[in-house]
Amino acid sequence: MLTRSTLAALAFLLAAGGAEAETIRIAATPGPHAQILEAVKPVAAAKGLDIKILEFSDYVVPNQALDAGEIEANSFQNLPYLDNQKADRGYKIEPVALTVNFPLGIYSRKWKSWAEVPDGASIAIQNDPTNGGRSLLLLQDKGVIKLKDGVGFKPTIIDIVENPKKLRFVELEAAQTPRALDDVDAAAINTNYAVSAGLDPVKGPILKEEAKGPYVNLIAVRSVDKDKPWVKTLVEAYHSPEVKAFVAEKFKGSVLTSW
Known part of the structure; x- marks a missing residue:
């Protein structure tokens, strides 16, 4: 006969196993940014965050889509570019983590x-x-x-x-x-x-270009979302040892991690 404590433990496991992962949409430009996010995806999934990657071929649409709430985050730009976009267009977007540097x-x-x-x-x-x-x-x-x-x-x-x-x-x-x-x-x-x-x-x-400088790329989210739990999970997944190793092996010095 199952004890009350055993039944409680089984109920907890069933509930945990049936919980749906939170899903976010994140935009990136094709190439390394999108490829790195593919490496982030399984790490985030293990933490309960499902990432849907959307690729955009220019530097304008990802911020438009983010500000409009059509996506939850983007990963493609550096701080000078984001600051310029915010000044010109009034976007309510904030950086939440540094990612990688691509020497020009x-x-x-x-x-x-x-x-x-x-x-x-x-x-x-x-x-x-x-x-x-x-x-x-x-x-x-x-x-x-x-x-x-x-x-x-x-x-x-x-x-x-x-x-x-x-x-x-x-x-x-x-x-x-x-x-x-x-x-x-x-x-x-x-x-x-x-x-x-x-x-x-x-x-x-x-x-x-020299490797050091102000052009390290970043993850951006809407200002209203910056303190949400999924943001912390996304950053932790991106800054994981698994992703760092992927960048080093895949790009062999052409892309440098910031963490």
Whole structure:
């Protein structure tokens, strides 16, 4: 005969086993961001959180969807970009955790080194203020151009005060810069788009951003959700040893973890 304590224990186990996992929708750009979330998914599932990953091919829609409540979180952007979006569009979105860093690179199919790039060369950069500015800052750091003082993290081509090689800048959506490689001398390409295009972000760039800086990516949620329990669970799953090992093995130095 089953004792009262045994029956109580069985009832608890049945209730726990039948509990439905909480489900959240999280947006990411194709490539490493989405791939890393696939590694996060089973870790989160073990903690009772079911992640549905939605891929968007640009940098605008994920914040629009998040602010509108169509998704619960996104993982694709850095803080300068998020701050710019909030200032321009009034989004009520907050960062809740740092994720990974993708050092930006300048790639070329025509030239093997930056020294070979001729005067008057065409350089594709991103047309959004944060990523385009990041590319210009990279070129300044490498001594290619000089920007006016006080431009912060969002300079534009009108802020260039010295351009000794008389480079011509072509502004494109960030996702389009890899496709421009056959038409320009070089292109600034975010690592996630470089990987998606089959480029090698470790050995491929003819100029490369330093690993440290303000451009570490993050998980963002709506301000009203930032203290909800599922946010803590999501962050713990992302920052797990399993995900850290996945990033190291999968990307071999082209993507760096922040934890």
